[in-house]
Amino acid sequence: MTIDIRRFSSDQADFSAQMDALLAWEAVSDHQVQQIVTDILADVKKRGDAAVVEYSNRFDHLHAQSMSELELGQEQLQQALDTLPQAQRDALLKAAERVRSYHEKQKQDSWQYREADGTLLGQKVTPMDRVGIYVPGGKAAYPSSVLMNAIPAHVAGVNEIIMVVPTPGGELNQLVLAAAAVAGVNRVFTIGGAQAVAALAYGTDTVPGVDKIVGPGNIFVATAKRQVFGTVGIDMIAGPSEILVVCDGKTDPDWIAMDLFSQAEHDEDAQAILVSPDAGFLDQVKASIDKLLPDMQRADIIRASLTGRAALIKVADMDEAMEVTNRIAPEHLELSVEDPQALLPQIRHAGAIFMGRHTSEALGDYCAGPNHVLPTSGTARFSSPLGVYDFQKRSSLIMCSPDGASELGQVASVLARGEQLEAHARSAEYRIKK
Incomplete structure (x- = not known):
């Protein structure tokens, strides 16, 4: 069974229009969603813990009587880490070590200097007091998100890291809790949705208010983050995950097909794009896609993503491939070519750049070291990956x-x-x- 994927070439007269159509994306936050979120935020701001408990019971099918039942102690986090299967524990610790090592190099120091007349000028770098990290829960649990959001805050020197994670039906993900222990999270509340964002933004008797909220969530979470911005800082309003692979036609087509799958399997709105000057190679990758897809666990999601938002794009040469890259400004960019370093000077817009045939984007999601919280939907034109600098403030010094x-x-x-x-x-x- 073949899959229908959009395919076009840069030499077509309507190439620009095809690119516009391919990249068009608008988050579906309609008036009804916005009104629901507005009401929840106002209710939590007014009634605090009681409102958070009510919404958590309603949306996550819980039976909590008070907020005390929705907080996990440090001993539970440590127990989760201690009881993990050895292979998972070793992988989690190794990933955390690499993420921490990379982000240690991002730390900024205060500085000052004196002018000839004795005037002092400078900059004081100070970590935020308290930040909140939102982590998806239930079956869509991502321990890697815990590491990527909490470790940079910890390295920055943030005094208190508050984690919220929904537990639909009371389902606790032990790997997520273990990641919280490894990453230095101070307090964990099993709450989610707009009510969790509200609790972090406004504070309740139990949940302390924070200075900034980071981390991914569904449309209600994204809408809530947008509405509380200004009361607190936020990292970004993230769109669907996306990958752009630029290949010279000399990489194993099965590898490239699976790299495209790695983003398409996130959800139906994820976007996977392959750009190459080799039309025959595009044919080979398409054949690999048709061959490999039936055996994928998330085949239905991948198929919907590839059919709805993927593309195979033929360009004249690598220079034109770089022009297309900068137009897309992708979240993840794979340079699956012989000499990726040679292309770097031409790349102006990309969240993360994976260089060479052996560097799959999946390594960046988990353990390469750099952050996997990246700008989506073309925002790499003006945004950067999450990092230590997002949890530090800079004050000017003048004397x-x-x-x-x-x-x-x-x-x-x-x-x-x-x-x-x-x-x-x-x-x-x-x-x-x-």
């Missing part, structure tokens, strides 16, 4: 010497009076030496 205050005061006075701000001008003028 004028008498001579510096006098010299700068003359400049400030002229500019302030030009803006008709007399108090600004006079405040600076008081420090001017006569």
Whole structure:
């Protein structure tokens, strides 16, 4: 059985229109979703714990009487880690070690310098006090998300990391809890949805309010994060996962087909795109897709994703492939070519770049080291992967010497009076030496 995948070429007259259609994406957050979220946020802000318990019971089919039943202690997290099968425990610890090592190199230090007249200028770098991480729960449980969100915050020096994870039907994922123990999470609440975002943003008697909320979630979670932005910081509003593979036609087509599957299996809206100057290779990959798909556990999801949003794109050469890459600004970019380093100077927009035939995107999801929380839907044009810097603030330092205050005061006075701000001008003028 063959699968129908969109295919077109850069030499077609309607290439630009085809690209626009391929990349068109708008999150489905309709008026009804927004109103539901607005009501939940307002209710949690007003009634606190009681509202969180009610919504958790309703949406996750729980029977909690109080918030105390929806918090897990550190001993439960450690027990989850201690009782993991040895292979899972070793893999989790190795992944955490690599993620921590990479993010340690992102730490920024405070700095300052003095000018000739003694004026001091600089920047003070300070970690946030408390952050919240949202982790999907139930069957869609991702321990890797715990590591990727919590470890950079821990490396940044955040004092308290609060994790929320829904447990539909009371189902606890031991690997997620073990990851929380490894990543240095301080408190865990088994709540999810818009009510969890509200609790983190506004604080309740039990759930402490945070400075920033990070982590993926469904449309209700994304909508809630958008609505509380300003009260707290957020990482991003993430769209569906996506991968762009650029290949010169010399990689095993089965490898490339499986790389495309690795994103398509996330959900039906995920996007997998292959770009190559070799039309024959596109045929080979299509044949591999048809051959391999029937044996995949998530074949129905992959098929829906590939049919609805995937594409096989023929370009003239690698230079044109790089032009297409920058237009797409992909979340994940695989450069499955002989010399990927040679292409780097041409790449302006990509969340993460996987270089060479042996570097599958899946390694980045779990254990390569760099963060897997990446900008989607073309936002790599102006956004970066989650990192330590997202959990630090920068304060400017200014300390004028008498001579510096006098010299700068003359400049400030002229500019302030030009803006008709007399108090600004006079405040600076008081420090001017006569």
